[in-house]
Amino acid sequence: MKVRVSAVQYHLHTISGFRQFADQVTHYVKTAAEFEADFVLFPELFTTQLMSIGGADGEALTINELPRFTDEYKELFTGLARSTGIHIIGGTHIIYENGRLYNTAFLFYPDGTVAEQRKLHITPTEVKEWSMAAGDKLHVFQTAKGTVAMLICYDIEFPEIVRMAKARGADIIFCPSCTDDKHGFHRVRYTCHARTIENQVYVVTTGTVGSLPTVDFMRANYGQAAVITPNDIPFPPGGILAAGEINDDMVITADLDLDLLYQVREKGSVTTWRDRRTDLYADWS
Template sequence: MKIRVSAVQYQLRKISGFDGFARQVEHYVKLAGEYGTEFLLFPEFMTTQLLSIGDGQGEGLPITALPSFTEEYLGLFRRLAGTSGMHIIGGTHVVEREGKLYNTAFLFYPDGRVEEQAKLHITPTEVNEWNMNKGDGIRVFDTTKGRIAMLTCYDIEFPEIVRMVRAMGADVVFCPSCTDDRHGFHRVRYSCHARTIENQIYVVTTGTVGALENVDFMRANYGQAAILTPNDIPFPPRGVLAEGEVNGDMLVTADLDLELLGEVRQRGSVTTWRDRRTDLYPDWKA
């Protein structure tokens, strides 16, 4: 079975209201539809663009203002998933639960269902500057095209959590990201490659590009979308099915062959998933 996936290099630019955000999101969804996309990934913290609406005095809104846009955000993406027929990973949005802020990835199904996965590992900036809280528990999500997981940015740098979702049956991990410089970008990108090799899975990742001049900690972005594979003969030698131009405003698309994953897990040049030494280190199920 094959699935067509696309990842958006989302261009952050100042807007004057939610309508500006909605028009930009709808543009990418329509573009992906023209390519026959079935799963569409947006980046982490894409909704910080809403903070650029400002307070009327030229200053951006604080991070604590983002939860006030949650209903509009959910309504927009639910509508677009329904009209497009796609599964849409709507990047991440900051939500409030019992007075605490969580950086949360959302999966929008074509039939109107919405699932979520809060970010599990929080960076020092998220903690110290934005008072974000850690999510509890890891989930996988069943779709008509197989089982997937959503792990946000820093999460992909922890091999244990990706082992868990693979053990739970995920073949594709979608990794929305947001990094402000090359160091952060390459930490995430190299980690994504490592996870494809260790678990013989696909990873689809993308990040924000552009700048929000009046929003603290979103004044710089360094991003590139990539659709990544294990490094074995049926796949490209670099493990890259497709990637965008760094910091460009664009969409990246490729087809994932899920049957190839089963083949390399059984008969690949290396069989890293099958050959893990659970006698020396614990398996997730143990």
């Protein structure tokens, strides 16, 4: 089975109302629809753009105020998924529950179903500056176009959690990300490549670009979308099916062949998933 995926390099800039955010999101989804994508991925923390709307005092909204947009955010993406027939990974949005903030990825199905995955590993900045809480469950999601997982930025840097996702049947890992410099970007990017090799899965990743000058910790963004494969003969030698231009406002699209994954797992140049030594180390399945 072949699956077409698009990934959005979302351009952050100051806006004055939710309508501007909705128009920008709709533009990207319609672009993916023109390419007949089955999935479209938005970046982590891209809804912080809503904080730039500001309040009555003229100051940017705080992270604690961002969850007030949750209903509008869900309504927007649910409607777009229904109208286009695309599975939309709506980046991440901050939700509030039982006195805690959670950085949460949402999967919007074409039939109106909404699924979510909370970020499992929280960066020191998220803890110190935003008091973010960590999720405590890994989910994989069955779709008409295969089994997928959503692991958010820092999550991809922990090999155990990706092993668990693969063991539960995930063939595609979607990794929405937000990094502010080359160091953070390359940590995420290199570990995305490592996870494809270790688990013989596809990884689709993207990040925010642009700037929110009034929003603390979102003033600098360094991002690039990529569709990453295992490094074996059926795939590109560098393991990259598609990649965007760094820090440009754009959408990339590529086709994933799931049958090729199954072939290399059985008789590839290396069979890393099959050859893991569970007699020597824990099997995270």
